[in-house]
Amino acid sequence: MKAWLIANHFLMSKKFSELTDWLFQAAKAANIEMVLMSNADCLAFLGRGGVDAFKQYHETLPDFVLFWDKDVRLATYLETLGIPVYNSSKSIALCDDKSMTHLTLEQYGIPMPKTIIAPMTYENIGYTDYDFLTMVEKELHYPLVIKECFGSFGAQVYLAKDENELLEKVEQIGTKPMLFQEFIKSSEGRDIRLQVVGDQVVASMYRYSEIDFRANISNGGKMKAYQPTDEQIALALECTKRLGLTFAGVDLLFGEHEEPIVCEVNSNAHFKNIYDCTGVDTAKQIINYILLEKRNHRC
Known part of the structure; x- marks a missing residue:
């Protein structure tokens, strides 16, 4: 059985590479012929002749892909080629x-903390006012949790203890998607x-x-x-x-x-x-x- 293990080309730290090495060794022990590839080695070719071009670079398609990345566009493309992808592009997204x-x-x-999603704004506009934070304060009370929608290892999770900290953190996050949650004491x-x-x-x-x-x-x-x-x-x-x-x-x-x-x-x-x-x-x-x-x- 042949497989691809896809990781992100631009995450080169030991923290990430040791996991892909671990998965690679587990596949080898299970007699799976696995190839470790980055998302930069496996570009999605679209339009006229796209699939043929892709196959010129990859003559043999794998039986499955273990997708250890968040490049959902590439994961989606591989699925359109009929390749099973674990986890699926939709679930990763x-x-x-x-x-x-x-x-x-x-x-x-599903039980979860009371959550309010911040309104979307555009990068070139930002928030022209912060009136919506009044509803956030009223519903969640202090202290409350602020989370950037995209982030890992708890690094983009913050605790606001009052109105000033809430406003300061929202201004700092800027136009990136975020949400607010009740603090589960x-x-x-x-x-x-x-x-x-x-x-x-x-x-x-x-x-x-x-x-x-x-x-x-x-x-x-x-x-x-x-x-x-x-x-x-x-x-x-x-x-x-x-x-x-x-x-x-x-x-x-x-x-x-x-x-x-x-x-x-x-x-x-x-x-x-x-x-x-x-x-x-x-x-x-x-x-x-x-x-x-x-x-x-x-x-």
């Missing part, structure tokens, strides 16, 4: 944009990450921080292995199903009565920390699941 994640899950009654500095592959939660960890309202390891948080409840497992699986994901990292908060609340869903969740914490090899789990699905499909 839904997870990459936090507002679209919440809009999708809202349709199915009962989950301050703690959450859980559930690693989902197929229809199973294969690993989970409890993340906690004594120095930040965010529990992300990248922001100084700590971690330990965690046994999720049936309710937490069911919610994580429901999220991945509704977002069309084959594999994902689902982050859950703790409500006032410890009930699970969805924080976000990651289509390309980094799995080194959860491996260090639990010993579960997510790369192996992903490869084995795709193999099983391909075999079942042939049957």
Whole structure:
């Protein structure tokens, strides 16, 4: 079986390359002939003769693509060629944009923090007034959370404690898409990450921080292995199903009565920390699941 593993050409840090190397080795161990490619090595050719041109550069198309990137345009193109892509372009797009994640899950009654999506403005115009923030303050109260719709590792998540901090942060974010959420006080500095592959939660960890309202390891948080409840497992699986994901990292908060609340869903969740914490090899789990699905499909 032949496969492509596609990563972003312009993310060259060890933090990302070690994951693609890990996935590559897992595929090799499963006797999959996998080729590691970047999105710059695999350009989408459109229009007259586009497909023929693409095939000149890639004489043999893979049986599937493991898409470890967020280049949804390329993922969509590969799907138009009839190549199975994991995760799909649609599910990657839904997870990459936090507002679209919440809009999708809202349709199915998934529990999440009270959320308000900022109005869209144009880059050359910006916000000519901030009157809409009055509604945000009224509905969410302080402190409240501000999130850029596109971001990773908690780096684009902020806490505003008053009107001045809210306005300052919104002005700083500028015209980039953002949303506002109620601050779940009962989950301050703690959450859980559930690693989902197929229809199973294969690993989970409890993340906690004594120095930040965010529990992300990248922001100084700590971690330990965690046994999720049936309710937490069911919610994580429901999220991945509704977002069309084959594999994902689902982050859950703790409500006032410890009930699970969805924080976000990651289509390309980094799995080194959860491996260090639990010993579960997510790369192996992903490869084995795709193999099983391909075999079942042939049957």
